[in-house]
Amino acid sequence: MDFLHANLPYILAGISVGGQYALIAIGYTMVYGILRLINFAHGDVFMIAGLVMIYASATMPLYIALPLTVIVTVLLGFVIERVAYKPLRSAPRMSVMISAIGVSYLLQNLALYVTGGLSKMYPTIPWISDSITIFGATTKVVTVITPILTLVLVIALVLFIQKTKIGMAMRAVSKDFETSQLMGIKINSVISATFIIGSLLAAVASFLYFSNYAAVVPTSGAMPGLKAFVAAVFGGIGSIPGAVIGAFIIGICENIIKGLGWTTFSDAFTFALLIIILIVKPTGLFGERASEKV
Amino acid sequence: MSMLEIKDLKVNYGGIEALKGIGFEVEAGEIVTLIGANGAGKSTTLRSIMSVVKPSGGSIFFEGEDITTMNTQKIVERGVVLVPEGRRVFPNLTVLENLRIGAYLRNDKAAIEKDVEHVYSLFPRLQERHWQEAGTLSGGEQQMLAVGRALMAKPRLIMMDEPSLGLAPLVVKDIFSIIRRINDDGTTVLLIEQNANAALKIANRGYVMETGRVTMAGTGKELLEDEAVKQAYLGKSKE
Numbered sequence: 066m067d068f069l070h071a072n073l074p075y076i077l078a079g080i081s082v083g084g085q086y087a088l089i090a091i092g093y094t095m096v097y098g099i100l101r102l103i104n105f106a107h108g109d110v111f112m113i114a115g116l117v118m119i120y121a122s123a124t125m126p127l128y129i130a131l132p133l134t135v136i137v138t139v140l141l142g143f144v145i146e147r148v149a150y151k152p153l154r155s156a157p158r159m160s161v162m163i164s165a166i167g168v169s170y171l172l173q174n175l176a177l178y179v180t181g182g183l184s185k186m187y188p189t190i191p192w193i194s195d196s197i198t199i200f201g202a203t204t205k206v207v208t209v210i211t212p213i214l215t216l217v218l219v220i221a222l223v224l225f226i227q228k229t230k231i232g233m234a235m236r237a238v239s240k241d242f243e244t245s246q247l248m249g250i251k252i253n254s255v256i257s258a259t260f261i262i263g264s265l266l267a268a269v270a271s272f273l274y275f276s277n278y279a280a281v282v283p284t285s286g287a288m289p290g291l292k293a294f295v296a297a298v299f300g301g302i303g304s305i306p307g308a309v310i311g312a313f314i315i316g317i318c319e320n321i322i323k324g325l326g327w328t329t330f331s332d333a334f335t336f337a338l339l340i341i342i343l344i345v346k347p348t349g350l351f352g353e354r355a356s357e358k359v
Numbered sequence: 360m361s362m363l364e365i366k367d368l369k370v371n372y373g374g375i376e377a378l379k380g381i382g383f384e385v386e387a388g389e390i391v392t393l394i395g396a397n398g399a400g401k402s403t404t405l406r407s408i409m410s411v412v413k414p415s416g417g418s419i420f421f422e423g424e425d426i427t428t429m430n431t432q433k434i435v436e437r438g439v440v441l442v443p444e445g446r447r448v449f450p451n452l453t454v455l456e457n458l459r460i461g462a463y464l465r466n467d468k469a470a471i472e473k474d475v476e477h478v479y480s481l482f483p484r485l486q487e488r489h490w491q492e493a494g495t496l497s498g499g500e501q502q503m504l505a506v507g508r509a510l511m512a513k514p515r516l517i518m519m520d521e522p523s524l525g526l527a528p529l530v531v532k533d534i535f536s537i538i539r540r541i542n543d544d545g546t547t548v549l550l551i552e553q554n555a556n557a558a559l560k561i562a563n564r565g566y567v568m569e570t571g572r573v574t575m576a577g578t579g580k581e582l583l584e585d586e587a588v589k590q591a592y593l594g595k596s597k598e
Contacts (some may be wrong), residue, residue: 100436237449243411244447249435249464249512257544 073202075324076317081208081277083316084215088270089293090300090308091222092142098239099259101130101158105165106145108290109172110264114138114271115187115281116176130188135268141263143257151253176283184282187275194276203209207276212313214273218266219309226305231258239303244347288332292319295339301352310350360423362387362547363408363439363516368417370407377403379571381419385516388527390538390548392558392579394592395568402444403553404568405518409441410434421516436464438515442522444551446505450494454485457493457504461511469569471511479508481537499530506537510546517541518549523557535561555592560582 069076089111096104117137121130149168153161193207238245238255240282246252274289275281293308296315299308316339319331342349360565361384370378378400385391393401406412408419412433418428426434440461448457450568458478462471479486480502488496493504502522519538523531530552539561542548552558559579567575567588575588582588 074506142394230459233456233460234463236451240449240451241447244443244449246411246431247409247435247441247443247507248460251432251459 072324073200075320077204077208079317079320081211083313084211085270086293086296087309087312087314088266089310090296091266091305093294094297094302094308095259095263102161106168108286109169110142111267111271112286113172114268114276119185131191138268139261139264143258146260171352173283184280187232187279187281190276207273211273292335295335299342299349301349304351307351364420366418369415370403370412371415377571381573383566383573385549387547390542390561391564392550392565393568394555394563400571401568401569402520405441405520440509440512440514440517442505442509442519444520446494446501448501450503453490454493455489457508458511461508474511478510482507499526516547520551523554
């Protein structure tokens with residue numbers, strides 16, 4: 066009980082950051098599920114969402130800046146897929162992955178150019194940046210909101226995939242491109258929908274994440290992006306519940322390690338976990354058995 | 360005017376000419392079969408009709424309309440469906456979802472439900488297992504599901520690629536009687552088979568394909584009795 070009490074702020078922070086990783090990780094895992102592509106640009110899309118919010122809120126009221134950021138981020142995800150991945154649909158998987166790495170650097174350098182390399186202060190979103198006290202631990206409202214919002218969004222997403230026609234098409238396309246096409250499914254629309262959902266969740270994650278960290282630099286997307294990617298692999302890439310659970314585990318463990326005074330090692334822990342998972346259980350917690358398409 | 364008309368169709372696969380200019384017709388209401396050895400180009404023919412493979416020459420007409428360069432979705436909308444080789448049901452979808460996805464382009468909900476019932480009446484096994492993931496079905500059940508899924512598109516022409524492949528003889532018999540039944544209900548059938556004997560027996564007409572060419576044509580009966588066909592495809596030697 067003492068341990069719990071002493072570490073409550075860290076556990077809360079862990080749950081919160083875990084939720085943020087989860088929202089990013091879904092973008093990785095869904096795209097992988099359909100295209101078998103690790104979208105390296107996804108973390109940078111998240112960073113761009115942060116920057117868009119900064120520039121938008123400088124000139125516009127919040128109630129316009131927030132939805133505008135979401136729209137711009139979604140458009141960015143959509144355009145990246147159409148321009149950088151779609152033309153390579155029948156190319157070897159490695160080519161698409163290299164294209165993704167290219168887009169990642171392009172976005173980072175674009176951000177560098179626009180910001181001049183200076184770190185930009187993230188605007189304070191009222192209410193979610195307020196302080197509250199839970200069980201004696203003082204924290205921001207965003208810390209509490211994040212896991213709740215994450216769970217609501219994940220449940221909505223799972224229902225969308227299980228119950229709607231386009232969700233059914235997504236599941237079909239993730240198994241068999243050609244047969245899906247024979248059903249009259251437009252593969253490209255389904256893939257676009259996947260990128261749109263992933264970018265939408267990344268935009269939401271950016272509001273929550275940057276409200277806690279206050280500054281955005283061109284490489285701000287790299288670390289959360291990598292962590293979310295590890296979470297997706299840990300949970301079993303391709304699986305949405307897996308990515309969410311993986312993200313919460315990583316978020317909580319990282320912060321408990323920080324609470325124990327080993328802050329320096331908290332990142333190392335995540336990547337050590339990645340190595341261990343890849344050695345012990347490469348398909349992750351909920352990953353599908355490795356059955357290659359023939 | 361024939362329902363389906365193939366003229367001088369050519370397909371290249373990375374330098375290899377899989378189809379070297381073939382031509383054949385399917386009349387409305389018929390069962391037509393393409394027979395031939397592995398690699399003769401039968402599957403390629405069906406896949407290029409569905410526009411999954413792009414032809415390098417020739418033309419495909421469906422009910423008088425040129426569909427050679429049309430995309431797959433439009434072709435399905437016109438009423439042409441393919442039951443692919445190896446069944447290819449979606450293993451992660453339930454049986455019912457597999458049927459629903461067959462009706463992906465339709466929006467008439469009430470009629471779709473009615474057609475689900477119709478498919479169940481053709482294949483009672485599917486109704487028993489409607490909640491199961493299709494990946495858990497046996498090979499024969501998966502083939503029935505693949506056929507049922509194709510029927511859900513309300514096709515005017517149903518094309519089947521080796522529906523009897525790898526199935527037990529009893530199940531094969533079932534599949535062929537279903538094909539006949541589908542045809543009796545007014546759907547035109549284009550059938551590819553290795554089981555040439557069974558295929559020619561139910562077919563009105565047949566074409567023999569050899570290495571990318573159509574080498575022979577005739578009614579099912581004519582081909583069944585043809586000496587060359589007998590030797591090459593029916594496993595019967597000269598007496």
